[in-house]
Amino acid sequence: MEVTFTTRKIKIIKSTEDRNLGTFNEEVFKECLGNKELLASFAEIERAFKANPNYELLHGVQEHLSIHFRDIQSSQEIRFSATD
Numbered sequence: 001m002e003v004t005f006t007t008r009k010i011k012i013i014k015s016t017e018d019r020n021l022g023t024f025n026e027e028v029f030k031e032c033l034g035n036k037e038l039l040a041s042f043a044e045i046e047r048a049f050k051a052n053p054n055y056e057l058l059h060g061v062q063e064h065l066s067i068h069f070r071d072i073q074s075s076q077e078i079r080f081s082a083t084d
Contacts, residue, residue, distance in 0.1 A: 007033045008084070012041060015079040029080060038082055042067060045080055 014029035032038040042061040049055045049069050058068040058077070066081035 008035075009033060010035070010038045011083050012038070012045075013081050013083055015081070016076060017079075018074065018076045020075060042080065042082075049078075 010032045011028050012030045012032065014027055016025045017023070030041055032041055039061070042065075046057075046060050046067050049067070050057055054072055055069045055078075056072055058070055059066075061067055066079060068080075069078045070076070071078070
């Protein structure tokens with residue numbers, strides 16, 4: 001008997017919150033096929049935002065399985081988190 005495992009799809013959700021305007025938006029940013037792709041995508045997102053001087057890193061993927069940034073100019077907060 002042959003056992004087949006399906007590839008686990010994991011979504012990266014992007015949440016944007018602007019406390020000054022009182023708005024909150026959530027969308028599927030990317031779908032990953034497994035943990036390896038998820039971690040690579042998180043690393044890529046973190047590198048891109050860290051390279052932009054307009055964003056402050058509040059916490060990275062090392063502390064939680066999510067990334068949290070704040071736009072220095074607008075105080076808008078952006079989170080990337082994983083969900084099945």
